[in-house]
Amino acid sequence: MYFQDPSLAQFQERMEEIHHRNNLRTLFGVESIPKASQLRDILDTIAGDSFAPIFKDLFERLRRHKHLEDYAVFPHTLLCAIDGTQYHSSQDIHCEQCLHKTHRNGDITYSHAVLQGGIMHPDKKQVLPVMPEAIQNTDGIGKQDCESKAAKRFIERLKQDHPRQRFLLGGDGLMSHQPLIETALEQGMHVLFVAKPGDHKYLFEWLNDFPELPTLEQVDERGYTHQYRWKNTVPLHGQANALEVNVLEYRMINTQGKVTYKNSWVTDIPVNQHNVVQLVRAGRCRWKIENECFNTLKNQGYYIEHNYGHGKQHLSYNMYLLTLLAFYFHQIFELTDGAYQACRAKANSKRYLWEVFRGTVRMLVVDSWEQLMDMYLHPDDYEVKATKKS
Numbered sequence: 221m222y223f224q225d226p227s228l229a230q231f232q233e234r235m236e237e238i239h240h241r242n243n244l245r246t247l248f249g250v251e252s253i254p255k256a257s258q259l260r261d262i263l264d265t266i267a268g269d270s271f272a273p274i275f276k277d278l279f280e281r282l283r284r285h286k287h288l289e290d291y292a293v294f295p296h297t298l299l300c301a302i303d304g305t306q307y308h309s310s311q312d313i314h315c316e317q318c319l320h321k322t323h324r325n326g327d328i329t330y331s332h333a334v335l336q337g338g339i340m341h342p343d344k345k346q347v348l349p350v351m352p353e354a355i356q357n358t359d360g361i362g363k364q365d366c367e368s369k370a371a372k373r374f375i376e377r378l379k380q381d382h383p384r385q386r387f388l389l390g391g392d393g394l395m396s397h398q399p400l401i402e403t404a405l406e407q408g409m410h411v412l413f414v415a416k417p418g419d420h421k422y423l424f425e426w427l428n429d430f431p432e433l434p435t436l437e438q439v440d441e442r443g444y445t446h447q448y449r450w451k452n453t454v455p456l457h458g459q460a461n462a463l464e465v466n467v468l469e470y471r472m473i474n475t476q477g478k479v480t481y482k483n484s485w486v487t488d489i490p491v492n493q494h495n496v497v498q499l500v501r502a503g504r505c506r507w508k509i510e511n512e513c514f515n516t517l518k519n520q521g522y523y524i525e526h527n528y529g530h531g532k533q534h535l536s537y538n539m540y541l542l543t544l545l546a547f548y549f550h551q552i553f554e555l556t557d558g559a560y561q562a563c564r565a566k567a568n569s570k571r572y573l574w575e576v577f578r579g580t581v582r583m584l585v586v587d588s589w590e591q592l593m594d595m596y597l598h599p600d601d602y603e604v605k606a607t608k609k610s
Contacts, residue, residue: 221546223578224521228528229256234582243581247589263538264531268354271541275351276381278548279339282348283385287555291341291348293388293502294495297410300337301390301509302374304355304367307540308332313530317356317537319364332356332536335370336544337378340508342501346551347512349544350378354537367394372403379407388412388489390506393419396486398456398463405488412503415467415486422458423486427451427467436493444480445473448500450491466491470500513547521571522547559593566597 225231232253235244244250254262282288293299314320314330321329333355339348353374355365371391378387388410389395396413404411417424427433436448449469455462465486472481485503489495517524528539553560567573576596586592595602 221522221543222549223581224523224546224574225578226523226526228259232256232259241585243585246585246587247581247592260529260531260535263529264533264535266534266538268534268537268541271538271545272351272377272381274545275349275548278552279348279350279382282552282556285556288339291339291344293341293498293505294489297386297388298339299341299390299412299502299505300339300350300378300387301506302335302337302371302395303392303506303509303514304333304335304370305514306331306333307524308527308530308536309525310527310530313527315530315532315536317354317358317533319355319357332540333367334537334540335367335374336509336513337374338509338513340505340512342505345512346555347508348551348555349513349548351381352541352544353377356537368397368400371395371400375400375403375407375409379409386410388502390503390509392506396420396456398461401456401463401465401486401488410487410489412485412487412489412499414503414506415484417484420456420486423454423456423465423467424484427454434493436496438497443475446497447471447473448496450496452490454486456486468496468499468503470503517543517547521574559590559597563593563596 223231232255235242235253242253244253279288288298291298309329309331311327311329318330318332321331323329334352335355336352337350339350353370355367355370357365375389386408389404389412391411391413393414393416395401395411396415396419401411401413415423430451433449433451438446440446447470450467452466453464454467456465466489467484467486468491469484470482471479474480483503485499487499489499491499514524516522522543524540524543530536554564563573564570567576573596577592580586580592580595586595
């Protein structure tokens with residue numbers, strides 16, 4: 221997963237020891253390499269929750285070294301966008317944890333999915349994933365799990381893992397309903413969830429009854445117009461126990477007068493002319509969980525939907541977690557490691573850079589990760605040494 225290799229078996233074969241040296245030993249301290257079947261059998265028995273301390277530890281290291289300070293969207297507040305994604309689908313391979321969908325013709329599709337969260341900022345390209353929550357059945361016969369249930373469990377875990385950190389949760393329209401908002405507020409978190417007029421008819425009818433709402437309009441250097449409108453203490457729905465939320469709307473209009481983007485959100489943060497722009501930027505930033513995280517995992521070399529093995533218990537989920545951890549490490553390198561940043565700048569393409577790394581470890585045994593990067597940055601130094609040796 222770390223080297224983004226699509227074949228587990230072939231990768232293992234290439235890493236077999238040559239004169240008691242291989243790159244798994246020199247780069248990662250792996251003393252023995254289990255066979256593919258043995259590796260899968262072991263991973264299948266390990267509960268996915270066992271990986272949670274790793275995600276927590278990486279988060280805390282970033283926090284202690286002040287790297288998370290630049291991710292604050294408001295003072296001491298990190299934006300954590302959450303969304304669901306599917307990473308396994310089959311009509312043949314399944315286990316008790318699989319979700320299932322019965323089609324009209326009687327066929328059944330089995331799948332695995334997660335509710336994933338990521339720390340992000342409008343001005344930062346890197347997305348830092350946190351421990352996800354599996355969307356899975358527990359006994360194979362009960363009512364199916366769903367994204368909303370998983371989101372509640374995710375919020376509770378996030379608070380448990382990082383009790384002193386203040387979060388602003390971002391999410392799509394599936395999240396902007398009272399039970400989930402109340403769960404987040406009970407855990408001391410802020411929310412910023414998409415709210416569409418079609419899903420919240422009462423809220424927007426109530427909003428539109430006001431003859432005039434607070435507004436803000438700005439024109440940027442391109443000549444685009446940005447229009448903001450908001451209202452605080454609006455009932456989320458028409459029931460007696462309706463939660464009061466704050467609503468903000470945004471429209472972007474190009475130089476031809478065409479609306480090129482519009483959206484609306486609900487939040488517990490009181491909205492005013494001083495924070496509405498930053499709230500909208502945070503709300504729009506949510507797309508990064510899909511583009512910078514899920515799309516990268518699916519289409520940029522991580523093979524998140526590749527079937528490395530399904531197993532009978534936890535293997536499929538653990539393969540997702542291992543791939544996510546590899547992505548997490550690479551994001552940390554981009555954020556903190558000067559040598560890796562220099563490699564990325566030289567390669568231009570991240571995909572090409574990892575092709576170079578894979579090619580190198582297939583051909584040569586290197587002494588360290590630092591040497592591997594140095595070989596790419598200063599190849600002439602190593603060409604000279606090879607000539608002298610020969």
